[in-house]
Amino acid sequence: MATKLRASVKRRRSPTSESRPVQWLLIGISLVFMAIILVLPLYAVFHEALSRGIDTFFASLTEPDAQAAIRLTLLVAAIAVPLNVIFGLAASWAIAKFEFKGKAFLITLIDLPFSVSPVISGLVYVLLFGAGSFLGPWLKSYGIEVLFALPGIVLATIFVTFPFVARELIPLMQDQGTGDEEAALSLGASGWQTFFRVTLPNIKWGLLYGVLLCNARAMGEFGAVAVVSGKIRGQTTTMPLQVEMLYNEYNATAAFALASLLAMLALVTLVLKSALEWRFGEELAASAHE
Amino acid sequence: MSAASTPAPRRAWSFRQPSVIPGFGLTLGFTLAYFSLIILIPLVALAIRSAGLGFDGFWKAASDPRVLGALRVSFVTALIAAAVNVVFGTLIAWVLVRYRFPGRRIFDAIIDLPFALPTAVAGIALTAIYAPNGTIGALFAPLGWRIAYTPAGIVIAMIFIGLPFVVRTIQPILEEVSHEVEEASATLGANRFQTITQVILPSLIPAILTGFALAFARGVGEYGSIIFIAGNIPFVSEIAPLLIYIRLQEFNYVGATVIATVMLMISFALLFAINLIQAWSRRRYGYGN
Amino acid sequence: MEVRVQNVRKEFDRFPALHDVSLDIRSGELIALLGPSGSGKTTLLRLIAGLETPTEGKIFFGDIDASEKTVQERNIGFVFQHYALFRHMTILENVSFGLKVRPRSSRPPASEIRRRAMELLDLVQLSGLEKRYPNQLSGGQRQRVALARALAIEPAVLLLDEPFGALDAQVRRELRKWLREIHDRTGHTTVFVTHDQEEALELSDRLCVMSQGRIEQVGTPDTVYDEPTSPFVFGFIGESSELPVTVENNELWVGGRAIGVPANGAAPGNARLFFRPHDVELVEADASLPGVVTNSRRVGGTRRVELAIGGSNHPVEVDLPFDHPAAEKSRLSFRPRRWKLFPAA
Numbered sequence: 044m045a046t047k048l049r050a051s052v053k054r055r056r057s058p059t060s061e062s063r064p065v066q067w068l069l070i071g072i073s074l075v076f077m078a079i080i081l082v083l084p085l086y087a088v089f090h091e092a093l094s095r096g097i098d099t100f101f102a103s104l105t106e107p108d109a110q111a112a113i114r115l116t117l118l119v120a121a122i123a124v125p126l127n128v129i130f131g132l133a134a135s136w137a138i139a140k141f142e143f144k145g146k147a148f149l150i151t152l153i154d155l156p157f158s159v160s161p162v163i164s165g166l167v168y169v170l171l172f173g174a175g176s177f178l179g180p181w182l183k184s185y186g187i188e189v190l191f192a193l194p195g196i197v198l199a200t201i202f203v204t205f206p207f208v209a210r211e212l213i214p215l216m217q218d219q220g221t222g223d224e225e226a227a228l229s230l231g232a233s234g235w236q237t238f239f240r241v242t243l244p245n246i247k248w249g250l251l252y253g254v255l256l257c258n259a260r261a262m263g264e265f266g267a268v269a270v271v272s273g274k275i276r277g278q279t280t281t282m283p284l285q286v287e288m289l290y291n292e293y294n295a296t297a298a299f300a301l302a303s304l305l306a307m308l309a310l311v312t313l314v315l316k317s318a319l320e321w322r323f324g325e326e327l328a329a330s331a332h333e
Numbered sequence: 334m335s336a337a338s339t340p341a342p343r344r345a346w347s348f349r350q351p352s353v354i355p356g357f358g359l360t361l362g363f364t365l366a367y368f369s370l371i372i373l374i375p376l377v378a379l380a381i382r383s384a385g386l387g388f389d390g391f392w393k394a395a396s397d398p399r400v401l402g403a404l405r406v407s408f409v410t411a412l413i414a415a416a417v418n419v420v421f422g423t424l425i426a427w428v429l430v431r432y433r434f435p436g437r438r439i440f441d442a443i444i445d446l447p448f449a450l451p452t453a454v455a456g457i458a459l460t461a462i463y464a465p466n467g468t469i470g471a472l473f474a475p476l477g478w479r480i481a482y483t484p485a486g487i488v489i490a491m492i493f494i495g496l497p498f499v500v501r502t503i504q505p506i507l508e509e510v511s512h513e514v515e516e517a518s519a520t521l522g523a524n525r526f527q528t529i530t531q532v533i534l535p536s537l538i539p540a541i542l543t544g545f546a547l548a549f550a551r552g553v554g555e556y557g558s559i560i561f562i563a564g565n566i567p568f569v570s571e572i573a574p575l576l577i578y579i580r581l582q583e584f585n586y587v588g589a590t591v592i593a594t595v596m597l598m599i600s601f602a603l604l605f606a607i608n609l610i611q612a613w614s615r616r617r618y619g620y621g622n
Numbered sequence: 623m624e625v626r627v628q629n630v631r632k633e634f635d636r637f638p639a640l641h642d643v644s645l646d647i648r649s650g651e652l653i654a655l656l657g658p659s660g661s662g663k664t665t666l667l668r669l670i671a672g673l674e675t676p677t678e679g680k681i682f683f684g685d686i687d688a689s690e691k692t693v694q695e696r697n698i699g700f701v702f703q704h705y706a707l708f709r710h711m712t713i714l715e716n717v718s719f720g721l722k723v724r725p726r727s728s729r730p731p732a733s734e735i736r737r738r739a740m741e742l743l744d745l746v747q748l749s750g751l752e753k754r755y756p757n758q759l760s761g762g763q764r765q766r767v768a769l770a771r772a773l774a775i776e777p778a779v780l781l782l783d784e785p786f787g788a789l790d791a792q793v794r795r796e797l798r799k800w801l802r803e804i805h806d807r808t809g810h811t812t813v814f815v816t817h818d819q820e821e822a823l824e825l826s827d828r829l830c831v832m833s834q835g836r837i838e839q840v841g842t843p844d845t846v847y848d849e850p851t852s853p854f855v856f857g858f859i860g861e862s863s864e865l866p867v868t869v870e871n872n873e874l875w876v877g878g879r880a881i882g883v884p885a886n887g888a889a890p891g892n893a894r895l896f897f898r899p900h901d902v903e904l905v906e907a908d909a910s911l912p913g914v915v916t917n918s919r920r921v922g923g924t925r926r927v928e929l930a931i932g933g934s935n936h937p938v939e940v941d942l943p944f945d946h947p948a949a950e951k952s953r954l955s956f957r958p959r960r961w962k963l964f965p966a967a
Contacts, residue, residue, distance in 0.1 A: 077440055079469070081443050087459075088457075142349055155372060161554070205371060225353060270578060305450070516706070521771065522724060535711075618710060
């Protein structure tokens, strides 16, 4: 009996896993690495923001320039995200419900903005609408300012957040196929009815996921907006730009206070993202990061 | 490729297959129009401006020492950061996929922090930590090692933003590694170390390469997380995107355009390389696992 | 190498997969573990391999208690149902793997490894393909590579887990014959798991029939087919018909009628009669089993007739030559020629 017990206890480890000490070592190294690289910066934001006390924290946030930056950030996101949602829906409808030549190429093209540095994303609009271009002065003569104004910021933000919704929806809708829509059409529904009553409910979680990521990037974009906005204090500074300006003026605490709002947005995004992934993993699996 | 800006009429060659579902013209038309307006035309404008310099003019501007210095800084730091990320990213992916420990789910979610956190916020936070009086910077200051305001700081920032690319690329592949293959290796007499290094890791190579390329590409183009922690000293810690920005501030559109064009060419080459890796691995290993 | 399984019990999280199983495997024999899914046959195979450890009991390789040894130390060859080939290695590298991972002291030189691997590829009729990758081969070819890879380490015991389960019927039949040839040539002790009784009967020297974590019977294919020792084995191997009977006066009675079959000393009371559909003779006598024909169809060279027997809810099947005149009738009487009697459940 004793030998039987000893035998089974000694060989409890499966042949396809490492020994316990090795496992704990690897886990330890990974956790330390992640803590230093990922968690520490997050902690630093809140620590610095509150380093002069909670009153200073709130004072920084209610300051007029900060308020203007917050409002501008929200406004830009409120314009850019819906536009990219419409694009995402249109593109994924065209790609998922039809067969046509060049489809794979189109999908690759949609991912293009991911390969472009944010500064370049802003630069292209400066070249298009800046001094020395054709469009810039021409629009100015109609009273439309693109650069150093809201339209430019919106355009640059759309550029960098362009693919987010589309690349969530395309694989999802491709996976779902055309069966449901064909059924609806055969029952007499019009195209729009089919879209709103059949397609949209099917993709709602993927759409929400895409909107979440698109919004986080839209509110947080820095490089592209820095180039096109002219950083006119109180008028064309978004929150990230305002953070930079405060920091460069050695007003670190105020910079971190504003940054902490953005960090909270990031945390909320992460939490919602994880929640969506855990509960609707299979539905979103088609659009997993590659 | 034949994506004309309007859907072609029905011809013998047939651009698309007929279907009962409506909206093709509308959606494809809108898609192409939106894409052209927002992405294509601006990029083409950039290309035209570049071409307008003529080959000699372009080459002269591109080989300006400061430009070359900035490109070198960007590439070398991105390379080092991507390499570090490959090592630790693979380890982290392994630990997250294969082991169960308290807090695993939370750490799994935190990997995406660099995706979600605005770059400027990451920039100032990292600077605060690695500055000589910061949490970690203070540990190394007595030794005379500075991290912030040096290329080392740039590498750290690039590690931060590149990590999720490696982990998220490797994780799904690792999840699909067949249990039986590991058992087969054990029955043939391989110990655990041999199984991991000769059987499992080699099958991850396409994913590791892809993750490396993605992290590298992201590092090269990154701006906001880096300009705070870098010293921004030309030739030493000035990255290429910053030089573009500086040229724009000087209204030197030519200079900015040239650097941007060089960077874009390299980005697209990387993108192409990534697609090649994917295609090769599909051919060699077959689909899925 | 003989293998002795001694009173082995295996539980997975309280779920009992094997109850007190003992089996003696003779050196050099080809033995099949046969049973439906859930019978525990794969678990038993994996315990022999060392991929699982028994909850209780021991496994001996020869005189040595293998329970102390890891799977690497046991020197077994394992072939998986889905091949488990290393996709990033060529065929040659796959086959050579077991030799290359040996510790320095027992590793043959590279040229020797190559020679042995090529020899094995020749044995499995795949020479010329050594530079290919697994995804360039068909399923049958991949399984042959898997076998060559397992043989390369000169295993004490060869274990196969439903090796042909993932293949087409035609390929399966070919590989069956081929496996038998390889076994006869190399003489390894071989244990293979299958749920296909045709395969087990055709291939093995001995069969071990399992059900629900227990061994029902071990014997040669003929023994198991002709003399099954339990209702399960009778029903699982070959075709069978079953009838509830009563034993009285040392005779069998169905529905209040003696059927002319002696009970051979069985205890009086209820019992279950098993016979094979083709082991019957038609008789016109009072002491026989009369039945009403409810169905009749031709299956190849025989006619399968379904009869409703008075006193039983289950229809009973008998086989007749397809052109037998009696096949046209609506009532038939028959008696089993060979049968087995088991106690009532």
